[in-house]
Amino acid sequence: MxxxxxxxxxxxxxxxxxxxxxxxxxxxxxxxxxxxxxxxxxxxxxxxxxxxxxxxxxxxxxxxxxxxxxxxxxxxxxxxxxxxxxxxxxxxxxxxxxxxxxxxxxxxxxxxxxxxxxxxxxxxxxxxxxxxxxxxxxxxxxxxxxxxxxxxxxxxxxxxxxxxxLPRRHFINGLAEAVKAGLIADEDLFELFETGDADKDLEEILYRSLVVKKNVVENDERETGRRAVLNFGHTIGHGIESAEHLGGLYHGECVALGMLPMIEDETLRSRVKAVYKRLGLPASIEYDGDEIFRFATHDKKASGDAVTVVRVPELGQVRLDKIPLEELRTLIGEGIQ
Ligand SMILES: NC(=O)c1ccc[n+]([C@@H]2O[C@H](COP(=O)([O-])OP(=O)(O)OC[C@H]3O[C@@H](n4cnc5c(N)ncnc54)[C@H](O)[C@@H]3O)[C@@H](O)[C@H]2O)c1
Ligand SMILES: [Zn+2]
Structure with missing residues (x-):
């Protein structure tokens, strides 16, 4: 294709x-x-x-x-x-x-x-x-x-x-970005992870994910606005990825974890965790919240005393929120359960 x-x-x-x-x-x-x-x-x-x-x-x-x-x-x-x-x-x-x-x-x-x-x-x-x-x-x-x-x-x-x-763990790691694409913009793609077989459905997963990203990029190439929705999971995810002693986790695994606190609907959060378990992505982690917060706010998306985060209120929907830094600290907590 x-x-x-x-x-x-x-x-x-x-x-x-x-x-x-x-x-x-x-x-x-x-x-x-x-x-x-x-x-x-x-x-x-x-x-x-x-x-x-x-x-x-x-x-x-x-x-x-x-x-x-x-x-x-x-x-x-x-x-x-x-x-x-x-x-x-x-x-x-x-x-x-x-x-x-x-x-x-x-x-x-x-x-x-x-x-x-x-x-x-x-x-x-x-x-x-x-x-x-x-x-x-x-x-x-x-x-x-x-x-x-x-x-x-x-x-x-x-x-x-x-x-x-590709080693299996790397193969699965990349699927986290496809789960992200499903969560923010393609319900059917997300449901494919609940009911389908990621190996057999690979080409459909690739295609649907690329279409989600392409549509967003075409409308905001330089991320002056809406493109930021693609950063869903990445604020806390980058914090986790940057924390030296957690360096054993891959990018997609960190994003998978970072998406969880940003999903507002609890039923959907449980469905996402079930998908992670099915795929073999991490669904929980303990960390030093202050350290993750420090790394997450070094992130270039932080400005002044507020930070723009990406939230998913329900499946297939996404919202950009400018929140005070303290609220991000609360979302980070001391780990993700
Ligand atoms: N530019 C962007 O828009 C964007 C988006 C998401 C992630 N990223 C970046 O991507 C990076 C992570 O990429 P990644 O997960 O592909 O990791 P990676 O590039 O480190 O590749 C993973 C490992 O797989 C090996 N490998 C690659 N292809 C292989 C193959 N076909 N068979 C066997 N082994 C193979 C590599 O040697 C490497 O060790 C991060 O730095 C992240 O920041 C960038
Ligand atoms: Zn990414």
Whole structure:
């Protein structure tokens, strides 16, 4: 299937197709210098498949994990591009999960004030969510995504076959963003998680989630307003993700936890927890609430003594609320039960 993100001159196709990774060059010109950014956990055969299609491919392979969304890795990519003589008509291609996508996308946004960016996401999370929308970033001094840019890709190619090699926990982790999409805008998608089989329904899950995100982004590309609904679960989620000693949790798992206090209807909250249990996502956690609050409010969404949070009053509905910081502290509590 193919979707088109309609953003005027920045419009692009999102191709979701089994086997598509071997045919990216039929969708976009790879017969130029292409900086392929990947990480050490991405199976080599995917990297080889991409390099084989590039006329002049140069690879940068960073270590696995969130730590690679760093200035050090960014500098390595930019230096490699400079030394290899990359010009403005060359391209950066991300092959991997959200870490590689955010890092490579930001490098593409910065190099010579912006070159083409092609995203080939290979994790559930990146195929469902992070590869579209144009948000790119690295972390700084422990604060997530605080240095970044909006830089839309020219093309997104998601090949669901690549998910066969993804460790199960990462596979499930990404589904949290699809549960989010269902909760804020697609009741049927949410109900699919209650009654269906995530493995068998994968393509429908990918498609419906991408449609939710696409509709929001098309109406507010730069998050001056409504796009913030996509941050549902992310204020407390980022707080949990940033807390060093909880570093063992993945992004989607943190978002899953962070959504729970923001669901107002108790029956719906119980249904969501049942979905988490069914999938194997965490449904409760204990933490030091002050620490989570500190990290959550370092978040760029905080301004002055108020913070904008995203709440789901009932299934398929979403509301942005500006609340005093103390109220956020109360919502964070000392854990999520
Ligand atoms: N830009 C956005 O809009 C946006 C949205 C959501 C999340 N994010 C970011 O995405 C990041 C998380 O992304 P993620 O969950 O994809 O994690 P990730 O990029 O760390 O990938 C998870 C792991 O899977 C491995 N891997 C990747 N593809 C594989 C495959 N096909 N087979 C086997 N192993 C594979 C990687 O080596 C990595 O260790 C976070 O940094 C988060 O902030 C960005
Ligand atoms: Zn997210």
């Amino acid at each position: 193919k979707l088109t993100m309609r953003l005027g001159v920045r419009s692009y196709d999102i191709v979701v197709r089994r086997g598509a990774l071997a045919r990216v060059n039929q969708l976009i010109n790879l017969n130029r210098k292409v900086l392929v950014v990947t990480d050490e956990g991405v199976p080599r055969r995917y990297v080889e498949a991409i390099l084989a299609q590039c006329g002049r491919g140069v690879e940068v392979c960073v270590p696995q994990g969130e730590g690679s969304k760093s200035f050090a890795c960014l500098e390595r990519i930019l230096t490699t591009m400079l030394e290899a003589g990359f010009g403005r008509s060359d391209a950066v291609l991300a092959l991997g999960g959200g870490v590689v996508g955010d890092l490579a996308g930001f490098a593409a946004a910065c190099y010579m004030r912006g070159v083409d960016f092609i995203n080939c996401p290979t994790t559930t999370l990146s195929q469902i969510d992070s590869s579209i929308g144009g948000k790119t970033a690295v972390n700084l001094a422990g604060t997530k995504n605080v240095v970044g840019a909006f830089h839309q890709p020219r093309l997104v190619v998601a090949d669901p076959d690549t998910l066969d090699t």
